[in-house]
Amino acid sequence: MSTPWPYPRWIAHRGAGKLAPENTLAAFRLGASHGYRAFECDVKLSADGVPFLLHDATLQRTTPEEGVAGDRRWSELSRLDAGGWHSRAYAGEPLPTLEGIARYCLRNGFALNIEIKPTPGHNDVTGRVVAEHAAALWADAPVKPLLSSFQPDALAAARAARPELPRALLLDSLRDGWLAEALALDCVAIVANHRVLEAGVIAQAHGRGLHVLSYTVNEPADADRLLEAGIDGLITDAVDRFSPA
Template identity: 70%
Template sequence: MTLPSWPYPRWVAHRGAGKLAPENTLAAFRLGASHGFRMFECDVKLSADGVPFLMHDATLERTTNGTGLGGDQPWGALAQLDAGSWHSRAYAGEPLPSFENIAHYCLRNGHALNIEIKPTPGVEEHTGRVVADHAARLWQGQAVPPLLTSFRPESLAGAQAAQPQLPRGLLLDTLWKGWLETALSLDCVALVCNHALWDTSTVTQAQAAGLRTLSYTVNDEWAAERLIALGTDGIITDRVDLFSPMA
Protein backbone atom coordinates (compact mmCIF):
# COMPACT_ATOMS: atom_id res chain seq x y z
CA MET A 1 0.00 0.00 0.00
CA THR A 2 1.18 3.53 -0.77
CA LEU A 3 2.00 5.51 2.35
CA PRO A 4 0.39 8.94 2.77
CA SER A 5 2.46 11.99 1.92
CA TRP A 6 4.45 13.07 4.96
CA PRO A 7 5.36 16.77 5.27
CA TYR A 8 6.79 16.48 8.79
CA PRO A 9 10.43 16.31 9.89
CA ARG A 10 11.76 13.13 11.49
CA TRP A 11 12.71 14.78 14.79
CA VAL A 12 10.05 16.10 17.19
CA ALA A 13 10.74 17.90 20.46
CA HIS A 14 8.68 16.39 23.29
CA ARG A 15 6.53 18.93 25.15
CA GLY A 16 8.62 21.73 23.65
CA ALA A 17 12.13 21.01 24.93
CA GLY A 18 11.89 17.76 26.85
CA LYS A 19 13.14 18.25 30.39
CA LEU A 20 15.38 21.28 29.75
CA ALA A 21 12.54 23.75 30.34
CA PRO A 22 9.10 23.55 31.95
CA GLU A 23 7.09 21.24 29.71
CA ASN A 24 4.26 22.52 27.53
CA THR A 25 5.22 26.19 27.88
CA LEU A 26 6.19 28.82 25.34
CA ALA A 27 9.62 28.96 27.00
CA ALA A 28 10.09 25.27 26.21
CA PHE A 29 9.13 25.77 22.56
CA ARG A 30 11.60 28.62 22.25
CA LEU A 31 14.37 26.55 23.80
CA GLY A 32 13.61 23.58 21.55
CA ALA A 33 13.71 25.87 18.53
CA SER A 34 17.08 27.24 19.65
CA HIS A 35 18.40 23.67 19.39
CA GLY A 36 17.24 23.47 15.80
CA PHE A 37 13.96 21.61 16.23
CA ARG A 38 11.22 22.53 13.78
CA MET A 39 8.45 20.25 15.01
CA PHE A 40 7.03 20.06 18.50
CA GLU A 41 4.74 17.78 20.46
CA CYS A 42 2.42 19.16 23.13
CA ASP A 43 -0.56 18.10 25.23
CA VAL A 44 -3.86 19.98 24.91
CA LYS A 45 -6.92 19.79 27.13
CA LEU A 46 -9.92 22.05 27.85
CA SER A 47 -10.59 24.49 30.66
CA ALA A 48 -13.97 24.45 32.36
CA ASP A 49 -15.14 27.18 29.98
CA GLY A 50 -13.91 25.37 26.89
CA VAL A 51 -10.57 27.07 26.20
CA PRO A 52 -7.89 24.65 24.90
CA PHE A 53 -4.63 24.97 26.84
CA LEU A 54 -1.38 23.08 27.23
CA MET A 55 -0.88 20.66 30.13
CA HIS A 56 -0.08 16.96 30.37
CA ASP A 57 -1.54 15.86 33.70
CA ALA A 58 -5.22 15.87 34.59
CA THR A 59 -4.27 17.58 37.86
CA LEU A 60 -2.39 20.83 38.36
CA GLU A 61 -0.06 19.97 41.23
CA ARG A 62 3.00 18.57 39.42
CA THR A 63 3.63 21.37 36.94
CA THR A 64 1.91 24.43 38.41
CA ASN A 65 1.22 26.07 41.76
CA GLY A 66 -2.47 25.23 41.40
CA THR A 67 -4.47 22.34 42.85
CA GLY A 68 -7.19 20.04 41.56
CA LEU A 69 -8.25 19.16 38.05
CA GLY A 70 -7.18 21.61 35.38
CA GLY A 71 -10.37 20.95 33.49
CA ASP A 72 -12.47 22.08 36.46
CA GLN A 73 -11.14 25.65 36.37
CA PRO A 74 -11.92 28.50 33.98
CA TRP A 75 -9.19 29.76 31.70
CA GLY A 76 -9.05 33.08 33.55
CA ALA A 77 -7.86 31.27 36.69
CA LEU A 78 -5.54 28.86 34.86
CA ALA A 79 -3.84 31.73 33.05
CA GLN A 80 -2.74 33.18 36.40
CA LEU A 81 -0.86 30.05 37.51
CA ASP A 82 2.90 29.70 37.70
CA ALA A 83 3.89 26.83 35.40
CA GLY A 84 7.65 27.37 35.64
CA SER A 85 8.82 27.45 39.25
CA TRP A 86 8.46 23.68 39.69
CA HIS A 87 11.19 23.25 37.06
CA SER A 88 13.74 25.84 38.13
CA ARG A 89 14.05 29.41 39.38
CA ALA A 90 14.99 30.62 35.92
CA TYR A 91 11.44 29.91 34.76
CA ALA A 92 9.54 31.25 37.76
CA GLY A 93 6.32 32.87 36.65
CA GLU A 94 6.14 31.14 33.27
CA PRO A 95 2.41 30.86 32.50
CA LEU A 96 0.36 28.02 31.15
CA PRO A 97 -0.08 28.82 27.45
CA SER A 98 -3.33 28.70 25.60
CA PHE A 99 -3.35 26.49 22.55
CA GLU A 100 -4.04 29.56 20.45
CA ASN A 101 -0.84 31.28 21.63
CA ILE A 102 1.26 28.21 20.88
CA ALA A 103 -0.38 27.89 17.48
CA HIS A 104 0.49 31.48 16.62
CA TYR A 105 4.09 30.93 17.72
CA CYS A 106 4.42 27.84 15.52
CA LEU A 107 2.73 29.40 12.52
CA ARG A 108 4.77 32.59 12.62
CA ASN A 109 8.01 30.61 12.82
CA GLY A 110 7.17 27.89 10.32
CA HIS A 111 7.15 25.10 12.92
CA ALA A 112 5.11 21.92 12.62
CA LEU A 113 3.02 20.68 15.54
CA ASN A 114 1.93 17.32 16.93
CA ILE A 115 -1.07 17.99 19.16
CA GLU A 116 -1.73 15.21 21.64
CA ILE A 117 -5.37 15.49 22.66
CA LYS A 118 -5.16 14.89 26.41
CA PRO A 119 -8.73 15.08 27.71
CA THR A 120 -9.81 15.43 31.29
CA PRO A 121 -11.48 12.09 32.12
CA GLY A 122 -15.11 12.10 31.05
CA VAL A 123 -14.88 14.59 28.18
CA GLU A 124 -12.83 12.59 25.69
CA GLU A 125 -15.01 12.93 22.60
CA HIS A 126 -15.91 16.57 23.27
CA THR A 127 -12.25 17.53 23.75
CA GLY A 128 -11.38 15.92 20.42
CA ARG A 129 -14.05 17.92 18.65
CA VAL A 130 -13.11 21.25 20.21
CA VAL A 131 -9.36 20.86 19.71
CA ALA A 132 -9.89 19.83 16.08
CA ASP A 133 -12.18 22.81 15.45
CA HIS A 134 -9.61 25.21 16.87
CA ALA A 135 -6.77 23.59 14.91
CA ALA A 136 -8.72 23.78 11.65
CA ARG A 137 -9.48 27.46 12.20
CA LEU A 138 -5.93 28.39 13.18
CA TRP A 139 -4.25 26.45 10.36
CA GLN A 140 -6.76 27.36 7.67
CA GLY A 141 -4.96 27.81 4.36
CA GLN A 142 -1.65 26.45 5.68
CA ALA A 143 0.24 23.87 3.62
CA VAL A 144 1.23 21.70 6.60
CA PRO A 145 -1.59 20.96 9.06
CA PRO A 146 -1.00 19.87 12.64
CA LEU A 147 -0.99 16.15 13.41
CA LEU A 148 -3.67 15.26 15.97
CA THR A 149 -2.87 12.26 18.18
CA SER A 150 -4.35 10.64 21.26
CA PHE A 151 -4.28 7.50 23.37
CA ARG A 152 -8.07 7.82 23.53
CA PRO A 153 -9.93 6.55 20.46
CA GLU A 154 -12.97 8.55 21.59
CA SER A 155 -10.99 11.77 21.28
CA LEU A 156 -9.79 10.85 17.81
CA ALA A 157 -13.36 9.97 16.85
CA GLY A 158 -14.46 13.41 17.99
CA ALA A 159 -11.71 15.03 15.94
CA GLN A 160 -12.61 12.89 12.94
CA ALA A 161 -16.27 13.88 13.15
CA ALA A 162 -15.50 17.58 13.55
CA GLN A 163 -12.63 18.05 11.09
CA PRO A 164 -12.07 14.89 9.05
CA GLN A 165 -9.47 16.57 6.82
CA LEU A 166 -6.97 16.96 9.68
CA PRO A 167 -4.46 14.08 9.93
CA ARG A 168 -4.76 11.82 12.96
CA GLY A 169 -2.53 9.31 14.73
CA LEU A 170 -3.31 6.68 17.36
CA LEU A 171 -0.96 6.63 20.36
CA LEU A 172 -0.10 3.22 21.80
CA ASP A 173 1.74 2.20 24.95
CA THR A 174 0.83 -1.47 24.46
CA LEU A 175 -0.40 -3.44 21.47
CA TRP A 176 -3.90 -4.03 22.82
CA LYS A 177 -6.36 -6.22 20.94
CA GLY A 178 -7.62 -4.46 17.84
CA TRP A 179 -5.01 -1.66 17.78
CA LEU A 180 -4.51 -1.75 14.02
CA GLU A 181 -8.20 -2.09 13.22
CA THR A 182 -8.97 0.84 15.52
CA ALA A 183 -6.42 3.06 13.81
CA LEU A 184 -7.86 2.19 10.41
CA SER A 185 -11.46 2.71 11.55
CA LEU A 186 -10.48 6.21 12.70
CA ASP A 187 -8.89 6.86 9.30
CA CYS A 188 -5.55 7.52 10.97
CA VAL A 189 -2.46 8.32 8.91
CA ALA A 190 -0.01 7.28 11.63
CA LEU A 191 0.66 5.15 14.68
CA VAL A 192 2.68 6.73 17.48
CA CYS A 193 4.09 3.98 19.68
CA ASN A 194 6.25 3.52 22.70
CA HIS A 195 9.50 3.00 20.84
CA ALA A 196 9.99 -0.48 22.30
CA LEU A 197 6.88 -1.71 20.44
CA TRP A 198 8.43 -1.25 17.03
CA ASP A 199 10.15 -4.22 15.46
CA THR A 200 10.26 -5.62 11.93
CA SER A 201 6.83 -7.22 12.36
CA THR A 202 4.96 -4.21 13.71
CA VAL A 203 6.59 -1.80 11.26
CA THR A 204 5.66 -4.13 8.38
CA GLN A 205 2.06 -4.39 9.63
CA ALA A 206 1.72 -0.64 9.95
CA GLN A 207 3.28 0.14 6.59
CA ALA A 208 1.24 -2.55 4.83
CA ALA A 209 -1.86 -0.83 6.20
CA GLY A 210 -0.69 2.51 4.82
CA LEU A 211 0.25 4.01 8.18
CA ARG A 212 3.26 6.13 9.07
CA THR A 213 5.31 5.06 12.11
CA LEU A 214 6.37 7.38 14.93
CA SER A 215 7.96 6.72 18.33
CA TYR A 216 8.02 8.23 21.80
CA THR A 217 10.01 9.03 23.94
CA VAL A 218 13.41 8.30 22.45
CA ASN A 219 16.29 9.59 24.59
CA ASP A 220 19.19 7.25 23.74
CA GLU A 221 21.29 7.13 20.59
CA TRP A 222 21.05 3.34 20.30
CA ALA A 223 17.25 3.52 20.35
CA ALA A 224 17.18 6.21 17.67
CA GLU A 225 19.58 4.26 15.47
CA ARG A 226 17.41 1.14 15.80
CA LEU A 227 14.27 3.03 14.80
CA ILE A 228 15.94 4.68 11.82
CA ALA A 229 17.22 1.28 10.67
CA LEU A 230 13.67 -0.10 10.92
CA GLY A 231 12.50 2.61 8.51
CA THR A 232 10.23 4.49 10.90
CA ASP A 233 9.15 8.04 10.15
CA GLY A 234 9.30 10.10 13.33
CA ILE A 235 11.16 10.27 16.64
CA ILE A 236 9.82 12.23 19.61
CA THR A 237 12.57 13.06 22.09
CA ASP A 238 13.28 14.88 25.34
CA ARG A 239 16.95 15.12 24.40
CA VAL A 240 16.92 18.25 22.30
CA ASP A 241 20.50 18.75 23.52
CA LEU A 242 21.66 15.32 22.29
CA PHE A 243 20.11 14.83 18.88
CA SER A 244 20.68 17.14 15.94
CA PRO A 245 17.40 17.40 14.06
CA MET A 246 19.25 18.66 10.99
CA ALA A 247 21.37 15.49 10.69
Protein backbone atom coordinates in the same frame (compact mmCIF):
# COMPACT_ATOMS: atom_id res chain seq x y z
CA MET B 1 4.48 5.01 1.63
CA SER B 2 1.71 6.09 -0.69
CA THR B 3 0.96 9.35 1.13
CA PRO B 4 3.67 12.04 1.34
CA TRP B 5 4.73 12.71 4.94
CA PRO B 6 5.04 16.46 5.54
CA TYR B 7 6.57 16.38 9.04
CA PRO B 8 10.22 16.44 10.12
CA ARG B 9 11.56 13.15 11.45
CA TRP B 10 12.72 14.58 14.79
CA ILE B 11 10.08 16.03 17.11
CA ALA B 12 10.72 17.83 20.41
CA HIS B 13 8.61 16.33 23.21
CA ARG B 14 6.42 18.85 25.08
CA GLY B 15 8.52 21.66 23.59
CA ALA B 16 12.01 20.84 24.86
CA GLY B 17 11.52 17.73 26.91
CA LYS B 18 12.98 18.22 30.36
CA LEU B 19 15.34 21.15 29.70
CA ALA B 20 12.59 23.75 30.23
CA PRO B 21 9.13 23.59 31.81
CA GLU B 22 7.15 21.22 29.59
CA ASN B 23 4.28 22.47 27.45
CA THR B 24 5.27 26.14 27.72
CA LEU B 25 6.32 28.66 25.11
CA ALA B 26 9.72 28.80 26.82
CA ALA B 27 10.16 25.09 26.11
CA PHE B 28 9.24 25.56 22.45
CA ARG B 29 11.75 28.39 22.14
CA LEU B 30 14.48 26.29 23.72
CA GLY B 31 13.70 23.36 21.42
CA ALA B 32 13.87 25.71 18.44
CA SER B 33 17.24 27.01 19.63
CA HIS B 34 18.55 23.45 19.27
CA GLY B 35 17.39 23.33 15.67
CA TYR B 36 14.05 21.54 16.09
CA ARG B 37 11.31 22.41 13.63
CA ALA B 38 8.62 20.03 14.88
CA PHE B 39 7.10 19.83 18.33
CA GLU B 40 4.68 17.73 20.37
CA CYS B 41 2.38 19.08 23.07
CA ASP B 42 -0.60 18.05 25.21
CA VAL B 43 -3.88 19.96 24.95
CA LYS B 44 -6.96 19.84 27.17
CA LEU B 45 -9.90 22.17 27.87
CA SER B 46 -10.51 24.66 30.64
CA ALA B 47 -13.92 24.69 32.33
CA ASP B 48 -15.05 27.37 29.88
CA GLY B 49 -13.80 25.53 26.81
CA VAL B 50 -10.42 27.13 26.11
CA PRO B 51 -7.85 24.66 24.70
CA PHE B 52 -4.58 25.00 26.64
CA LEU B 53 -1.36 23.06 27.14
CA LEU B 54 -0.99 20.72 30.11
CA HIS B 55 -0.11 17.05 30.39
CA ASP B 56 -1.57 16.02 33.72
CA ALA B 57 -5.24 16.00 34.66
CA THR B 58 -4.25 17.82 37.85
CA LEU B 59 -2.22 20.93 38.52
CA GLN B 60 0.08 20.01 41.37
CA ARG B 61 3.08 18.62 39.48
CA THR B 62 3.70 21.66 37.29
CA THR B 63 2.03 24.58 39.10
CA PRO B 64 1.72 25.71 42.76
CA GLU B 65 -1.99 24.82 42.74
CA GLU B 66 -3.82 21.54 43.28
CA GLY B 67 -6.94 19.95 41.86
CA VAL B 68 -8.30 19.13 38.42
CA ALA B 69 -7.12 21.65 35.85
CA GLY B 70 -10.20 21.24 33.67
CA ASP B 71 -12.44 22.34 36.54
CA ARG B 72 -11.01 25.88 36.38
CA ARG B 73 -11.84 28.70 33.99
CA TRP B 74 -9.12 30.02 31.71
CA SER B 75 -9.10 33.39 33.49
CA GLU B 76 -7.79 31.56 36.56
CA LEU B 77 -5.51 29.10 34.78
CA SER B 78 -3.85 31.89 32.81
CA ARG B 79 -2.52 33.44 36.03
CA LEU B 80 -0.75 30.31 37.28
CA ASP B 81 3.04 29.90 37.40
CA ALA B 82 3.82 26.91 35.16
CA GLY B 83 7.60 27.37 35.24
CA GLY B 84 8.77 27.82 38.81
CA TRP B 85 8.49 24.09 39.56
CA HIS B 86 11.21 23.46 36.98
CA SER B 87 13.77 26.07 37.99
CA ARG B 88 14.05 29.64 39.20
CA ALA B 89 15.00 30.80 35.70
CA TYR B 90 11.49 29.96 34.47
CA ALA B 91 9.48 31.24 37.44
CA GLY B 92 6.32 32.98 36.25
CA GLU B 93 6.15 31.18 32.88
CA PRO B 94 2.42 30.91 32.10
CA LEU B 95 0.35 28.07 30.74
CA PRO B 96 -0.08 28.72 27.00
CA THR B 97 -3.26 28.43 25.00
CA LEU B 98 -3.35 26.34 21.86
CA GLU B 99 -3.88 29.59 19.98
CA GLY B 100 -0.68 31.08 21.38
CA ILE B 101 1.38 28.02 20.48
CA ALA B 102 -0.23 27.87 17.04
CA ARG B 103 0.74 31.44 16.28
CA TYR B 104 4.32 30.79 17.37
CA CYS B 105 4.55 27.68 15.18
CA LEU B 106 2.90 29.32 12.19
CA ARG B 107 5.13 32.40 12.34
CA ASN B 108 8.21 30.19 12.36
CA GLY B 109 7.08 27.47 9.97
CA PHE B 110 7.18 24.78 12.66
CA ALA B 111 5.14 21.57 12.56
CA LEU B 112 3.03 20.47 15.52
CA ASN B 113 1.75 17.17 16.88
CA ILE B 114 -1.17 17.97 19.20
CA GLU B 115 -1.90 15.20 21.66
CA ILE B 116 -5.55 15.49 22.65
CA LYS B 117 -5.32 14.95 26.41
CA PRO B 118 -8.86 15.06 27.79
CA THR B 119 -9.74 15.55 31.41
CA PRO B 120 -11.24 12.16 32.38
CA GLY B 121 -14.85 11.98 31.30
CA HIS B 122 -14.49 14.68 28.64
CA ASN B 123 -13.08 12.72 25.71
CA ASP B 124 -15.70 13.58 23.10
CA VAL B 125 -15.95 17.30 23.76
CA THR B 126 -12.18 17.68 23.98
CA GLY B 127 -11.62 15.89 20.68
CA ARG B 128 -14.25 18.00 18.97
CA VAL B 129 -13.20 21.39 20.36
CA VAL B 130 -9.48 20.84 19.84
CA ALA B 131 -10.11 19.79 16.23
CA GLU B 132 -12.33 22.79 15.58
CA HIS B 133 -9.77 25.22 17.00
CA ALA B 134 -6.89 23.56 15.17
CA ALA B 135 -8.75 23.70 11.86
CA ALA B 136 -9.46 27.40 12.30
CA LEU B 137 -5.95 28.30 13.47
CA TRP B 138 -4.22 26.40 10.64
CA ALA B 139 -6.87 27.22 8.01
CA ASP B 140 -4.36 28.81 5.64
CA ALA B 141 -1.34 26.66 6.50
CA PRO B 142 -0.03 24.20 3.92
CA VAL B 143 0.84 21.67 6.65
CA LYS B 144 -1.86 20.95 9.21
CA PRO B 145 -1.14 19.80 12.76
CA LEU B 146 -1.21 16.07 13.47
CA LEU B 147 -3.87 15.25 16.07
CA SER B 148 -3.07 12.23 18.24
CA SER B 149 -4.61 10.62 21.30
CA PHE B 150 -4.59 7.51 23.44
CA GLN B 151 -8.39 7.87 23.55
CA PRO B 152 -10.07 6.43 20.42
CA ASP B 153 -13.34 8.24 21.19
CA ALA B 154 -11.50 11.58 21.30
CA LEU B 155 -10.04 10.84 17.88
CA ALA B 156 -13.46 9.79 16.60
CA ALA B 157 -14.92 13.10 17.81
CA ALA B 158 -12.08 15.00 16.13
CA ARG B 159 -12.72 13.12 12.90
CA ALA B 160 -16.44 13.89 13.03
CA ALA B 161 -15.77 17.59 13.64
CA ARG B 162 -12.89 18.14 11.23
CA PRO B 163 -12.25 15.07 9.07
CA GLU B 164 -9.66 16.91 6.98
CA LEU B 165 -7.15 17.08 9.85
CA PRO B 166 -4.66 14.17 10.02
CA ARG B 167 -4.95 11.86 13.02
CA ALA B 168 -2.72 9.33 14.78
CA LEU B 169 -3.56 6.67 17.35
CA LEU B 170 -1.26 6.67 20.38
CA LEU B 171 -0.30 3.24 21.70
CA ASP B 172 1.56 2.34 24.86
CA SER B 173 1.27 -1.33 23.95
CA LEU B 174 0.26 -3.23 20.82
CA ARG B 175 -3.12 -4.41 22.07
CA ASP B 176 -5.18 -6.83 20.03
CA GLY B 177 -6.72 -5.08 17.06
CA TRP B 178 -4.48 -2.00 17.18
CA LEU B 179 -4.03 -1.87 13.42
CA ALA B 180 -7.73 -2.31 12.64
CA GLU B 181 -8.53 0.35 15.24
CA ALA B 182 -6.18 2.89 13.65
CA LEU B 183 -7.58 2.16 10.19
CA ALA B 184 -11.19 2.41 11.40
CA LEU B 185 -10.42 5.89 12.74
CA ASP B 186 -8.98 6.88 9.33
CA CYS B 187 -5.64 7.59 10.97
CA VAL B 188 -2.60 8.46 8.90
CA ALA B 189 -0.19 7.19 11.57
CA ILE B 190 0.35 5.44 14.85
CA VAL B 191 2.53 6.89 17.61
CA ALA B 192 3.83 4.05 19.77
CA ASN B 193 6.07 3.52 22.76
CA HIS B 194 9.55 2.79 21.40
CA ARG B 195 9.75 -0.37 23.51
CA VAL B 196 7.00 -2.11 21.51
CA LEU B 197 8.23 -1.17 18.04
CA GLU B 198 10.41 -3.35 15.87
CA ALA B 199 10.95 -3.66 12.14
CA GLY B 200 8.12 -6.14 11.58
CA VAL B 201 5.54 -3.92 13.28
CA ILE B 202 6.69 -0.87 11.35
CA ALA B 203 6.54 -2.80 8.09
CA GLN B 204 3.06 -4.06 8.95
CA ALA B 205 1.81 -0.52 9.53
CA HIS B 206 3.55 0.76 6.41
CA GLY B 207 1.94 -2.02 4.43
CA ARG B 208 -1.48 -0.68 5.37
CA GLY B 209 -0.58 2.90 4.49
CA LEU B 210 0.16 4.13 8.01
CA HIS B 211 3.21 6.08 9.05
CA VAL B 212 4.87 5.22 12.36
CA LEU B 213 6.19 7.55 15.03
CA SER B 214 7.76 6.62 18.36
CA TYR B 215 7.96 8.15 21.83
CA THR B 216 9.94 8.97 23.93
CA VAL B 217 13.27 8.17 22.27
CA ASN B 218 16.10 9.46 24.45
CA GLU B 219 18.89 6.91 23.94
CA PRO B 220 21.09 6.68 20.81
CA ALA B 221 20.76 2.89 20.64
CA ASP B 222 16.96 3.15 20.49
CA ALA B 223 17.12 5.88 17.86
CA ASP B 224 19.57 3.90 15.72
CA ARG B 225 17.43 0.76 15.92
CA LEU B 226 14.25 2.59 14.95
CA LEU B 227 15.88 4.53 12.13
CA GLU B 228 17.25 1.29 10.73
CA ALA B 229 13.74 -0.19 10.93
CA GLY B 230 12.26 2.66 8.88
CA ILE B 231 10.60 4.83 11.52
CA ASP B 232 8.95 8.03 10.23
CA GLY B 233 9.17 10.15 13.36
CA LEU B 234 11.08 10.19 16.65
CA ILE B 235 9.71 12.15 19.60
CA THR B 236 12.47 12.99 22.07
CA ASP B 237 13.25 14.82 25.29
CA ALA B 238 16.94 14.86 24.38
CA VAL B 239 16.91 17.95 22.17
CA ASP B 240 20.41 18.84 23.36
CA ARG B 241 21.83 15.44 22.37
CA PHE B 242 20.07 14.56 19.11
CA SER B 243 20.55 16.85 16.15
CA PRO B 244 17.34 17.06 14.12
CA ALA B 245 19.47 17.39 11.01
